[in-house]
Amino acid sequence: MTPGINAQDGFLTSHVLEAVDVPEPELIAEFLGSPDDIIECPTPAQRLVFGPTRRRIPEIWDVDNPAQVGVVQNQDSYAQGVAAQRPFYFDHIRPIARQVLDEYYQLTGRRYDFIEGYRLEDADYVIAGMGSMVENAEAAADYLRETRGLKVGVLNVTFYRPFPGPEIVAALLGKKGVAVLERVDQPLAEDLPLVREIRAALDKAVENGRVAAGRKAGTYQLPYPEYPVIRSLKQRPPVYSGSYGMGSRDLQPEQLIGAVENMLPDGPQRRLFYLGIDFVDEDTPYESRRKLQEQLLRDYPHLAELSIKGSENPNLLPEGAVAVRMHSIGGWGAITTGLNLTSTIYDLLGVHVKANPKYGSEKKGQPTAFYAAFAPERIRVNCELRTVDVVMSPDPNVFKHSNPLAGLKEGGVFIWQSSETDPQRVWESIPPFAQREIKRKGYKIWYLDAFKIAREEATNPDLQLRMQGNVFQGAFFRASPLLEKHGLDRETLFEAIHTQLQRKFGRKGAQVVEDNLRIVKRGFEEVHQLDPSAFEITQPDGRRQTRPLPLFAQPSPDTQTPLTAGDRFWDQTALYYANGQGSDVPADPFIAHSVIPAATSVFRDMTSIRLEYPEFILENCTGCAKCWTACPDMAIPGLVVRIRDLLAKAVDRIPHNGAPPRMAELIDELESRCRALLKEADKKDSALEYHGMAGIVELAFNDIVAGIDDPAQVQALRAELPAVKQVLEDFPVAITQPFFSLPERRNEGDGALLAITVNPEACKGCMECVEVCPDNALRAAPQTEEAVARLRRGWEIWEEMPDTPPEYIKIANLDEGIGTLSSMLLTKRNYLSMKPGDGACMGCGEKTAIHLFIAAVHALMIPRVEQHVEYLNDLISRLDQEIRNEEARLRSPADPAVLGQRLGA
DSSP: OOOOOOOOOTTHHHHOEEOOOOOOHHHHHHHHOOTTOEEEOOSHHHHHHHOSEEESSOOSSOTTSOOOOSOOOOHHHHHHHHHHHHHHTGGGHHHHHHHHHHHHHHHHSOOOOSEEEESOTTOSEEEEEOTTHHHHHHHHHHHHHHHHOOOEEEEEEOOOSSOOHHHHHHHHTTOSEEEEEESOOOTTSSSOHHHHHHHHHHHHHHHHHHHHTTOOTTSSOOSSTTSOOOOSGGGSOOEEEEEOOGGGOOOOHHHHHHHHHHHSTTSOOOSEEEESOOSOOTTOOOHHHHHHHHHHHHHOTTGGGGEEOOSOOOOOSOTTOEEEEEEEETTSOHHHHHHHHHHHHHHHHOOEEEEEEOOOSOOTTSEEEEEEEEESSOOOOOSOOSSEEEEEEOOTTGGGTSOTTTTEEEEEEEEEEOOOOSHHHHHHTSOHHHHHHHHHHTOEEEEEOHHHHHHHHOSSGGGHHHHHHHHHHHHHHHHSSHHHHHTOOHHHHHHHHHHHHHHHHGGGOHHHHHHHHHHHHHHHHHOEEEOGGGOOOOSOOOOOOOOOOOSSOOOOOTTSOGGGOHHHHIIIIIHHHHTTOGGGOOOOTTGGGTOOOTTGGGGOOGGGGOSEEEEEOGGGOOOOOHHHHHOTTSOSOEEEEOHHHHHHHHHHTSOOSSSOOGGGGGHHHHHHHHHHHHHHHHSTTOSOOOOOHHHHHHHHHHHHHTTOOOHHHHHHHHHHHHHHHHHHHHSOEEOOIIIIIHHHHHSTTOOOEEEEOOOTTTOOOOOHHHHHOTTOOEEEEEOOHHHHHHHHHHHHHHHHSOOOOGGGOOEEETTTTEEOHHHHTTSHHHHTTSOOOOOOOTTOHHHHHHHHHHHHHHHHHHHHHHHHHHHHHHHHHHHHHHHHHHHHHHSOTTOHHHHHHHHHO
């Protein structure tokens, strides 16, 4: 009659893939019965209400027994109804639950109870909790018993309502300490929910002891007869309250060990603490964070004591286990690959398996991870695996945002996506710190081009990114020690994989199954082993440099509070995420608000998630505007550039020691000669081909210096030319009809060039711009370190260039909507009215629509706001002057202040 809830804690219980023995549907049907079964009423109250029997699930809406249900009650009837529920219904739940548990045991042989204990009989210290942490705690308890001789047990509270107080008290009597761990925090409550109930249960037993003290049995009535009697406070264990895993944050063995160490006689014995949360980062490399911590510790000197850390973080996987971690990108099929791999190994080897993805707020296109473990016995670890035997990285840029070798055992296997075929080039693409680690720990390095295999084999191009994960599945079986350890051959392996693929993809057709199987086989055959001993550490040593403030980000205006200041947010929070340390951000007053300052999505750098980037082919560009209009990430703006402005910027970036560059004197003449050359190159049958301004400037420069008689001056000018050409190569501009040819014909000197510049921090590599370009002016090019460096230099120049001149914006009347939408986006502030860096999927069409809408509103409203602000400033100025004049009029003319004011005016 009372509904029940079966709760799972997120996300591990709900998302872990593991082998379980599930009761057969027929057994469940036998145990539960049918809703319309007629059963005997189990309680006197039910017999009064329904008669001797009732339907197993009573029908409230019954045409044969009409009644009004859920009526509005007045105070009297409501109070009486609530009070009646306890004796007539709720108090029956405990004995009924006990009866049901016994019946299930008789039917299945499985014994469940209100609580479950693990090694509690002789335990001195107890970890109490609920849900997925219990298995972790059991493994930690065994470890502490074996390595330190600490008698640790685990209390699993399986029932929360009715609360099993008597059973818990009986299990905890005489213990030296109980650490109650909960996935919640309630700062204004006396205690957290579970520990509050446990303390209350213990206190009921203490009250029993107080009543029984000094009395003979049978001469008194216990206030809580169902509870044990605590006659001495020594029997009542100290209770410690710990908060962990909020929001499904990971629970590591180190945290459980810390909870036990806290209870020891020489431990801190803090009664309230957090696990896995840092309030102080003693090793922070960031100056801003260090200063904030110093201030917080002055004002909150006991801040660091809120956290408990264990002295070690051991690997609690069973003996003989193989642990795997996969680094990938959201949307590339990492979860599918991991689940397929886990299922295949389970089917093939019959071992115990446990696997789970690292879930978070990141969306498609963001780095992600997957964990799996395979063992000959039960795996009790429910957490991210910090110690692994094999690391697979379908993400070729993994070293740019994290360290995939972290936690890899000595002699472990690393399988990496690389488009390089030369082993020397593969080795050189590994950062120096990783090269050193590989040599020191004897890692076995394997590499393959899984994307190439997927492109060649997938019959459906949309599946290429996802299918590359299956290539890695084949590579795993080739490189990992599993096959050799279990004595399996290639044929047996692929039979098992085919069975697993048929089960998963069979409904999609035989072709999909065969495609997947074929690429798994190619992954097995085409993965190559790299011999680190054959190579030296060829690059300068040193880890990844701390990323500077992003190009878009500017210091916050003085009008902002620190909470909403973007630069503060970058220095103290976002920088951790940018350097792959998101889980290390300490708790502080800012993060307590869960406030993200506006426009800080620009802090995210998308470079590491791209495999390709759009390369601008300036010779083909016609200025159609489709690329910068379609881009969903505001990553490829168009900019109309005057020739003189471009030359001035190139000259301005010439390295010099305080003195102005000599070439600055030639800008006027350079502009004139470059314009003439551009007009010549723009002719239909011209012999002069345009391949960028660098070549045009070099021709113009040679013409100019040919007329200079001073060899020293010519030599000095020529020394500056390479720097100018470098700028012009990094910032490509095109000759187009709308912006150069037509304006130049109408009025000589009006022709300008069009820059199409890729923002490397914003571009996700969706290639939408390549798809919409009708003239092949953009093409997908493989991303290399050199290409990224060139893109960054080009974007810096774009930021420094003047905005598109108004005469090139083809909008006659914005208020009336007369003009070209794409032309409006040529203005920097309109194009960047919506900031890039979000976690939306690559090529998201909704974002393009939103961008165009916001840009149109921005273009319409910002001039109006500026005009109104100007009006208000003028009004304030005039009002101020009127007030001064009125004050002067009211004063005596002989007043020196009035005379001084008038003379000053």
